[in-house]
Amino acid sequence: MTITSDVDQAISSLRRQVCDLHRHLTRYELVIWTAGNVSARVPGRDLMVIKPSGADYDSMTDRDMVVCDLHGNLVDGTLSPSSDTAAHAYVYRHMPHVGGVVHTHSTYATAWAARGEPIPCVLTMIADEFGGDIPVGPFALIGDDSIGRGIVEALRDSRSPAVLMRNHGPFTIGRTARDAVKAAVMVEDVARTVHISRQLGVPPALDAADVTALFERYQNVYGQPGRPADLPEENHR
Amino acid sequence: MTITSDVDQAISSLRRQVCDLHRHLTRYELVIWTAGNVSARVPGRDLMVIKPSGADYDSMTDRDMVVCDLHGNLVDGTLSPSSDTAAHAYVYRHMPHVGGVVHTHSTYATAWAARGEPIPCVLTMIADEFGGDIPVGPFALIGDDSIGRGIVEALRDSRSPAVLMRNHGPFTIGRTARDAVKAAVMVEDVARTVHISRQLGVPPALDAADVTALFERYQNVYGQPGRPADLPEENHR
Amino acid sequence: MTITSDVDQAISSLRRQVCDLHRHLTRYELVIWTAGNVSARVPGRDLMVIKPSGADYDSMTDRDMVVCDLHGNLVDGTLSPSSDTAAHAYVYRHMPHVGGVVHTHSTYATAWAARGEPIPCVLTMIADEFGGDIPVGPFALIGDDSIGRGIVEALRDSRSPAVLMRNHGPFTIGRTARDAVKAAVMVEDVARTVHISRQLGVPPALDAADVTALFERYQNVYGQPGRPADLPEENHR
Amino acid sequence: MTITSDVDQAISSLRRQVCDLHRHLTRYELVIWTAGNVSARVPGRDLMVIKPSGADYDSMTDRDMVVCDLHGNLVDGTLSPSSDTAAHAYVYRHMPHVGGVVHTHSTYATAWAARGEPIPCVLTMIADEFGGDIPVGPFALIGDDSIGRGIVEALRDSRSPAVLMRNHGPFTIGRTARDAVKAAVMVEDVARTVHISRQLGVPPALDAADVTALFERYQNVYGQPGRPADLPEENHR
Numbered sequence: 001m002t003i004t005s006d007v008d009q010a011i012s013s014l015r016r017q018v019c020d021l022h023r024h025l026t027r028y029e030l031v032i033w034t035a036g037n038v039s040a041r042v043p044g045r046d047l048m049v050i051k052p053s054g055a056d057y058d059s060m061t062d063r064d065m066v067v068c069d070l071h072g073n074l075v076d077g078t079l080s081p082s083s084d085t086a087a088h089a090y091v092y093r094h095m096p097h098v099g100g101v102v103h104t105h106s107t108y109a110t111a112w113a114a115r116g117e118p119i120p121c122v123l124t125m126i127a128d129e130f131g132g133d134i135p136v137g138p139f140a141l142i143g144d145d146s147i148g149r150g151i152v153e154a155l156r157d158s159r160s161p162a163v164l165m166r167n168h169g170p171f172t173i174g175r176t177a178r179d180a181v182k183a184a185v186m187v188e189d190v191a192r193t194v195h196i197s198r199q200l201g202v203p204p205a206l207d208a209a210d211v212t213a214l215f216e217r218y219q220n221v222y223g224q225p226g227r228p229a230d231l232p233e234e235n236h237r
Numbered sequence: 238m239t240i241t242s243d244v245d246q247a248i249s250s251l252r253r254q255v256c257d258l259h260r261h262l263t264r265y266e267l268v269i270w271t272a273g274n275v276s277a278r279v280p281g282r283d284l285m286v287i288k289p290s291g292a293d294y295d296s297m298t299d300r301d302m303v304v305c306d307l308h309g310n311l312v313d314g315t316l317s318p319s320s321d322t323a324a325h326a327y328v329y330r331h332m333p334h335v336g337g338v339v340h341t342h343s344t345y346a347t348a349w350a351a352r353g354e355p356i357p358c359v360l361t362m363i364a365d366e367f368g369g370d371i372p373v374g375p376f377a378l379i380g381d382d383s384i385g386r387g388i389v390e391a392l393r394d395s396r397s398p399a400v401l402m403r404n405h406g407p408f409t410i411g412r413t414a415r416d417a418v419k420a421a422v423m424v425e426d427v428a429r430t431v432h433i434s435r436q437l438g439v440p441p442a443l444d445a446a447d448v449t450a451l452f453e454r455y456q457n458v459y460g461q462p463g464r465p466a467d468l469p470e471e472n473h474r
Numbered sequence: 475m476t477i478t479s480d481v482d483q484a485i486s487s488l489r490r491q492v493c494d495l496h497r498h499l500t501r502y503e504l505v506i507w508t509a510g511n512v513s514a515r516v517p518g519r520d521l522m523v524i525k526p527s528g529a530d531y532d533s534m535t536d537r538d539m540v541v542c543d544l545h546g547n548l549v550d551g552t553l554s555p556s557s558d559t560a561a562h563a564y565v566y567r568h569m570p571h572v573g574g575v576v577h578t579h580s581t582y583a584t585a586w587a588a589r590g591e592p593i594p595c596v597l598t599m600i601a602d603e604f605g606g607d608i609p610v611g612p613f614a615l616i617g618d619d620s621i622g623r624g625i626v627e628a629l630r631d632s633r634s635p636a637v638l639m640r641n642h643g644p645f646t647i648g649r650t651a652r653d654a655v656k657a658a659v660m661v662e663d664v665a666r667t668v669h670i671s672r673q674l675g676v677p678p679a680l681d682a683a684d685v686t687a688l689f690e691r692y693q694n695v696y697g698q699p700g701r702p703a704d705l706p707e708e709n710h711r
Numbered sequence: 712m713t714i715t716s717d718v719d720q721a722i723s724s725l726r727r728q729v730c731d732l733h734r735h736l737t738r739y740e741l742v743i744w745t746a747g748n749v750s751a752r753v754p755g756r757d758l759m760v761i762k763p764s765g766a767d768y769d770s771m772t773d774r775d776m777v778v779c780d781l782h783g784n785l786v787d788g789t790l791s792p793s794s795d796t797a798a799h800a801y802v803y804r805h806m807p808h809v810g811g812v813v814h815t816h817s818t819y820a821t822a823w824a825a826r827g828e829p830i831p832c833v834l835t836m837i838a839d840e841f842g843g844d845i846p847v848g849p850f851a852l853i854g855d856d857s858i859g860r861g862i863v864e865a866l867r868d869s870r871s872p873a874v875l876m877r878n879h880g881p882f883t884i885g886r887t888a889r890d891a892v893k894a895a896v897m898v899e900d901v902a903r904t905v906h907i908s909r910q911l912g913v914p915p916a917l918d919a920a921d922v923t924a925l926f927e928r929y930q931n932v933y934g935q936p937g938r939p940a941d942l943p944e945e946n947h948r
Contacts (some may be wrong), residue, residue: 105362163357168362
């Protein structure tokens with residue numbers, strides 16, 4: 001009973017966090033209309049919290065967020081889950097360290113994805129966050145495990161928390177949903193900067209050793225010690 | 238009398254919806270100054286509700302929306318109707334399933350229109366919403382049925398709710414005015430993404446069978462069952 | 475005495491209008507920091523109202539607007555007039571039908587100006603508002619009549635209310651300050667759309683006869699009859 | 712004691728100013744998430760006030776700003792200083808006239824930096840603020856004096872308050888933190904305009920004599936006499 005109540009509380013808190021995190025997608029103009037979605041794994045449970053399908057960013061509330069199992073079946077909620085739920089679920093099943101997944105059609109990242117071209121590591125900011133080139137995943141139809149499988153295969157051998165799914169758009173992962181949102185914001189930013197730089201020439205790639213030095217420093221030194229990255233969003237304000 | 242009163246109420250509600258839907262045009266920066274317009278058919282009547290000519294987006298109210306017959310003649314309202322009223326009226330006369338029409342000069346869609354080049358179906362999002370390439374319509378002068386005829390001819394053999402009128406800009410249609418606004422938002426988004434992708438290469442087109450599979454799924458499965466798409470805008474909030 | 479008081483009231487009203495019109499420059503992102511300026515002629519007087527030099531858009535008020543004669547000398551106000559005052563004054567002295575002048579460094583219009591390339595009339599919207607290609611003016615140093623003379627010479631034989639001053643940026647004129655602001659908003663919009671269209675091809679120019687037909691219709695039919703374009707801004711809300 | 716109390720008051724005021732100046736970085740979209748930072752020298756002391764590492768722009772307050780000595784050691788504050796503190800400190804140690812430093816990854820300036828290409832002086836606005844081409848600094852890893860040394864070397868023989876650090880992004884300096892923020896806003900604006908102009912041709916460079924005339928006028932005549940540029944930000948409102 002206590003356990004159930006703890007889970008209830010965790011889910012209730014995640015519904016708030018997941019709903020709230022979507023505001024970064026609109027603020028940074030990563031999504032239009034009802035496209036895009038954020039999910040979070042329920043820690044220690046085979047459950048996830050995700051945006052409902054076709055939900056309006058301005059009007060959706062905590063209570064609209066739905067709870068699914070890790071096969072995408074609805075467990076709690078009155079609305080249908082995001083049409084990308086199967087992809088999120090596959091990632092959680094196969095990447096146990098992942099606590100959050102985000103999908104958008106953000107303009108520049110999707111432009112690279114449409115050409116099936118990885119974003120080269122030509123900026124310190126790419127080394128910091130992505131630890132190398134940002135990889136491309138396969139084209140896959142929606143409706144079964146194809147998209148999820150493509151994400152997991154593309155990310156398995158990469159330090160990058162972002163993958164550009166061909167002709168589709170970026171998916172990002174993170175230890176928490178907030179980290180995955182951060183990666184979604186950053187992948188669009190670097191996709192835009194590198195695109196623009198490439199329009200008038202070819203920016204040189206960073207040395208592999210410098211990339212590793214930057215990545216390790218950023219992952220371990222940047223930010224505040226003792227302020228856990230998975231602190232609920234409201235506590236960051 | 239009851240009938241008249243029902244029509245009055247329908248018109249009053251459509252005035253609110255049409256006025257309110259224009260906020261998406263400014264939010265997504267599809268229009269500047271007073272350019273652009275949304276209209277809605279009055280269900281079961283040969284009437285439409287449309288934005289007045291030269292109206293300011295920030296200050297216009299429900300009562301400023303004008304009612305015209307389907308030949309563009311003013312039926313109710315104190316202001317002159319949009320200078321694009323004849324085009325909207327022609328579409329309603331010749332496409333009975335259309336309940337809403339939108340016109341903008343949104344930047345990227347208009348850039349494709351200026352070259353007279355269709356937007357190729359290279360993204361899952363284009364397949365979802367437009368079901369194939371987004372077609373080009375003829376150049377036509379304002380002032381008679383030319384623009385309306387061009388829209389209807391270009392869209393008749395297409396699954397696309399958007400047409401790029403040469404040297405002019407996009408027109409979109411929908412079962413409801415809200416659907417037409419959604420298409421106006423999405424045509425600009427995909428026009429931008431494909432333009433940017435094309436700047437550094439040629440994104441491959443999707444297979445026709447994949448396009449159809451994506452279109453049919455999106456049109457029939459996406460969103461919430463039992464939540465009619467023509468629900469008044471205010472109920473979506 | 476009545477005359478003096480009428481002039482005082484006209485100036486007071488223009489200070490409000492001029493100050494308020496600057497919000498369109500920030501809303502449409504035509505300016506950064508303190509760059510850009512709007513002025514209005516005081517009707518029937520050899521006076522103008524203009525933004526002070528280096529004024530902050532967010533904090534400036536009606537009372538900060540300064541009154542100058544048409545040689546740029548300060549007549550009323552506590553702050554120094556805009557560093558572009560001489561150019562505005564020259565335009566008012568030599569173009570008696572002009573009631574408002576606007577200057578910005580808006581991105582796309584300035585990009586055309588930097589290359590010294592007119593914006594070709596390839597959109598109905600350019601025909602409507604500018605009546606043909608948008609012309610280029612000479613490079614001129616700030617500090618004397620050079621800029622003003624360049625503007626007047628470039629616009630004298632054109633229907634366009636906008637000129638692209640080489641290596642500098644656009645100046646626009648209008649019957650009223652509001653009309654000049656509208657032209658500043660529209661020149662950036664069409665500069666952007668044509669630039670983007672040109673990146674992937676060459677949009678065909680409109681026929682001269684079509685341009686004239688569109689221009690005359692837009693100038694005479696568009697908008698609301700009996701609603702004067704020089705109505706104070708506040709009455710448009 | 713009075714001295715100490717004066718310093719305390721100066722630091723308290725600078726904390727407010729530095730915190731507040733960051734809003735320009737978000738307003739002009741020069742930064743995403745927690746990237747970017749502003750610092751100010753404490754006048755007459757070997758101290759600086761700087762943003763903490765990984766701080767959220769929306770929630771950070773005056774009290775979060777940290778005080779460091781000019782070797783980057785924390786002197787006062789509860790949070791870790793920005794990971795770019797060593798670079799700011801080096802600049803203050805070696806450029807005594809500098810009172811403020813700003814770092815961003817703003818898109819267009821970073822795109823030039825990624826190619827290692829200076830921004831050519833093809834606009835009057837570049838001559839005004841930067842007095843010539845905007846120079847490129849070396850690639851340098853974070854963590855010691857390398858970045859600071861690169862900034863100082865690149866700016867020593869230039870009139871420009873901005874330097875484009877290779878594969879990284881712009882750093883700007885100013886007599887005050889506000890001036891450095893202004894330079895950060897302007898470097899992105901001109902980086903964007905020149906980039907766009909260059910996409911369709913090569914804008915001609917200004918003559919060196921014109922550049923000097925424009926620079927000297929703008930630095931000495933522009934703005935309001937008797938309104939010191941280092942007036943606290945709040946007094947500008």
